[in-house]
Amino acid sequence: MAELRLEAAYKRFGETTALDGLDLDVADGEFFVLLGPTGAGKTTTLRVAAGLEKPEAGRVRLGGLDVTALPPAARDVAFVFQQYSLYPHLSVYDNLAFPLRSPVRRSDRATVDARVREVAGRLRIDSKLRNRATRLSGGEMQRVAIGRALVRAPALFLMDEPLSSLDAKLREELRIELKRLQRELGATILYVTHDQVEAMTLADRIGLLEQGRLLQVGTPRDIYTRPATIEAAARLGSPPINLLPPNLLPGLAGPAGTERIGLRPEDVELDLAGDGAEVVQIEHLGAETVVRVRCRNHELHALVPGETVLTPGSSVGIAPIPGALMAFGSAGERLERTDGGAP
Amino acid sequence: MAEINLRRLRKAFDDFVAVEDTDLTVPNGAFFVLLGPSGCGKTTTLRMIAGLELPTSGEIRLGSEDVTFKRARERDIAFVFQLFALYPHMTVRGNIAFPLRTQGTPRAEIRRRVEETARLLRIDHLLDRPVGGLAGGDRQRVALGRAIVRRPLAFLMDEPLGTLDAAFRELMCEELKALHDRIGATTVYVTHDQVEAMAMGDVVAVMNAGRVLQSGPPHEIYHRPRSLFVASFIGSPAMNLVDAEGGLEPGAAQVRVAGTEQPMPRLRTAAEPGAHVYGVRPEHVALVDESALRAEVVAVDYLGARQVVTLDGPAGRLRAKIGNGQRVDVGERVGLAFDGAKAILFDARSGNALPSTLFEADHHG
Numbered sequence: 001m002a003e004l005r006l007e008a009a010y011k012r013f014g015e016t017t018a019l020d021g022l023d024l025d026v027a028d029g030e031f032f033v034l035l036g037p038t039g040a041g042k043t044t045t046l047r048v049a050a051g052l053e054k055p056e057a058g059r060v061r062l063g064g065l066d067v068t069a070l071p072p073a074a075r076d077v078a079f080v081f082q083q084y085s086l087y088p089h090l091s092v093y094d095n096l097a098f099p100l101r102s103p104v105r106r107s108d109r110a111t112v113d114a115r116v117r118e119v120a121g122r123l124r125i126d127s128k129l130r131n132r133a134t135r136l137s138g139g140e141m142q143r144v145a146i147g148r149a150l151v152r153a154p155a156l157f158l159m160d161e162p163l164s165s166l167d168a169k170l171r172e173e174l175r176i177e178l179k180r181l182q183r184e185l186g187a188t189i190l191y192v193t194h195d196q197v198e199a200m201t202l203a204d205r206i207g208l209l210e211q212g213r214l215l216q217v218g219t220p221r222d223i224y225t226r227p228a229t230i231e232a233a234a235r236l237g238s239p240p241i242n243l244l245p246p247n248l249l250p251g252l253a254g255p256a257g258t259e260r261i262g263l264r265p266e267d268v269e270l271d272l273a274g275d276g277a278e279v280v281q282i283e284h285l286g287a288e289t290v291v292r293v294r295c296r297n298h299e300l301h302a303l304v305p306g307e308t309v310l311t312p313g314s315s316v317g318i319a320p321i322p323g324a325l326m327a328f329g330s331a332g333e334r335l336e337r338t339d340g341g342a343p
Numbered sequence: 344m345a346e347i348n349l350r351r352l353r354k355a356f357d358d359f360v361a362v363e364d365t366d367l368t369v370p371n372g373a374f375f376v377l378l379g380p381s382g383c384g385k386t387t388t389l390r391m392i393a394g395l396e397l398p399t400s401g402e403i404r405l406g407s408e409d410v411t412f413k414r415a416r417e418r419d420i421a422f423v424f425q426l427f428a429l430y431p432h433m434t435v436r437g438n439i440a441f442p443l444r445t446q447g448t449p450r451a452e453i454r455r456r457v458e459e460t461a462r463l464l465r466i467d468h469l470l471d472r473p474v475g476g477l478a479g480g481d482r483q484r485v486a487l488g489r490a491i492v493r494r495p496l497a498f499l500m501d502e503p504l505g506t507l508d509a510a511f512r513e514l515m516c517e518e519l520k521a522l523h524d525r526i527g528a529t530t531v532y533v534t535h536d537q538v539e540a541m542a543m544g545d546v547v548a549v550m551n552a553g554r555v556l557q558s559g560p561p562h563e564i565y566h567r568p569r570s571l572f573v574a575s576f577i578g579s580p581a582m583n584l585v586d587a588e589g590g591l592e593p594g595a596a597q598v599r600v601a602g603t604e605q606p607m608p609r610l611r612t613a614a615e616p617g618a619h620v621y622g623v624r625p626e627h628v629a630l631v632d633e634s635a636l637r638a639e640v641v642a643v644d645y646l647g648a649r650q651v652v653t654l655d656g657p658a659g660r661l662r663a664k665i666g667n668g669q670r671v672d673v674g675e676r677v678g679l680a681f682d683g684a685k686a687i688l689f690d691a692r693s694g695n696a697l698p699s700t701l702f703e704a705d706h707h708g
Binding site for chain 1: 453514535536537539541542560561562565567577578579581604624644645646647648649664666667685
């Protein structure tokens with residue numbers, strides 16, 4: 001295992017700047033998640049770290065060593081892709097053994113066997129070792145793909161949305177497995193995704209990526225509760241944070257210079273006997289219900305307990321939880337509160 | 344638009360019964376979701392409604408018409424498949440107009456309906472563009488346009504979002520639901536994804552092993568599951584299930600769990616010793632100081648608005664979904680309090696929920 005560092009990395013594709021002087025530090029043993037929309041430069045960052053792309057400027061260091069000029073094979077990194085990319089004609093066992101049997105490694109039979117079985121056990125696919133790779137479920141195939149990266153015990157894992165083609169239930173299962181594995185092995189992982197739930201549950205730290213630069217780096221709780229800017233505030237949270245003009249509601253004021261007020265949906269309480277706002281739409285999530293309400297030409301989301309009874313068109317009062325609001329200035333920066341409320 | 348009725352519908356493939364005597368009503372204008380794991384019979388049911396599969400027995404009515412043995416093209420239904428195929432050499436207009444042209448619809452009528460459909464899908468500005476250069480989302484909208492331009496009595500969709508990646512799937516989920524609300528078309532939608540089902544369905548029917556186990560509005564299915572299967576299939580993280588101890592008399596409002604008394608809605612029947620399971624959703628588990636039931640925190644997943652805490656203790660492994668304000672550390676020992684009014688007791692052998700006051704209160708108890 002080793003730490004990864006990108007220093008002022010630039011990468012252009014024609015007219016497009018994919019990495020715009022990106023500085024990135026991933027600590028040894030850290031699960032670091034790059035979160036960003038399509039085109040933010042997530043995959044390019046991974047490919048530069050892997051050596052699949054060469055940056056036009058800047059350095060890549062792995063475990064203190066400058067690897068900028070080294071080809072992928074010399075970097076001791078393992079890449080897991082979104083699509084499982086297994087050898088369809090081989091068994092699970094042979095897929096897992098393949099990286100160990102490559103001519104550069106040439107491990108002996110007993111070592112290969114021990115390693116394959118250990119990894120299969122960890123990933124809970126030991127009962128499937130003799131199956132053909134194509135006769136597996138999507139979740140199992142992705143476990144095998146992760147297993148192929150694990151067998152080599154590389155210094156760094158690079159993962160490009162490995163769970164995004166699975167359905168919700170499987171994604172959650174594999175997320176938990178992946179986190180457990182990373183802890184057990186103390187692995188260094190740079191993981192990219194556009195799924196914020198994945199980012200928040202997996203990451204030790206999240207880097208919010210936008211147009212080839214980092215908006216903010218921090219623990220999930222840090223970024224969620226103390227976003228540096230309005231863009232960072234809007235990146236985490238589902239439904240997203242409500243951004244409202246100051247003084248839309250009583251109590252919704254910020255310090256001097258406040259341009260926008262941010263209020264998370266879970267901090268909006270609805271007074272079912274009150275008025276001032278109208279219920280527009282209701283979406284049941286089970287445990288919770290997302291309610292869209294309209295108040296003086298502005299729409300906002302409230303997250304209320306799943307048992308709450310509401311009908312579209314009915315009128316409600318909006319009560320923000322005291323101390324929950326965030327204030328943003330004209331440049332989008334978050335303003336520190338002066339009223340002593342919790343951040 | 345029309346109501347769809349299935350009466351004692353059954354389909355067997357040789358020895359294998361894909362769909363067991365199923366009764367279902369899809370109300371006129373509803374967004375009706377058939378939800379279940381693979382192999383549960385949901386796609387077979389949909390294919391029978393479409394006329395792509397003939398039932399072994401039973402009846403299918405579309406509005407007032409018995410269509411059980413009619414051919415697919417004699418039913419006024421549009422089937423949207425998992426993979427949307429567009430004609431790559433045609434424009435958006437050409438693609439959407441195609442189903443009408445094959446029916447011999449007059450030119451002026453085609454023009455009017457294509458433009459109306461495009462407006463509905465918010466792609467009217469793209470009408471004269473070739474489909475080849477469109478972004479993924481717009482391609483999906485064109486494909487939907489082809490299905491809705493005919494204005495059929497009902498839409499059938501078989502995991503239409505199955506092949507999309509997560510973010511795009513969420514977006515299309517919202518679009519489909521919004522489109523349905525605008526045109527009010529009766530829609531039967533098949534998926535194995537509970538999140539899609541809960542978010543989109545007016546009515547969700549949960550299927551397993553060829554049977555419909557329960558159908559109702561999403562909140563009903565979620566809060567009052569009538570079987571262990573439905574309870575654990577829906578909800579993420581899944582409902583906590585703990586073996587209960589001892590027997591219970593009718594009228595009991597407490598149950599013994601891991602050596603402690605826990606509250607539950609008043610029971611309407613007796614429960615035999617050792618044969619029942621206490622079920623409580625993660626959001627109905629609170630972490631408190633004072634409680635006889637203790638557990639150790641083994642993981643904390645921060646989700647922004649909420650956090651999911653994994654706990655190990657005498658009641659086994661449990662999950663609690665709590666607010667983001669409470670600080671919880673891995674390794675800490677905490678007390679657990681269950682919101683008894685929301686708990687459900689299941690018969691472990693039959694897997695059915697035992698009748699209690701929970702199932703009697705009006706919808707929103």
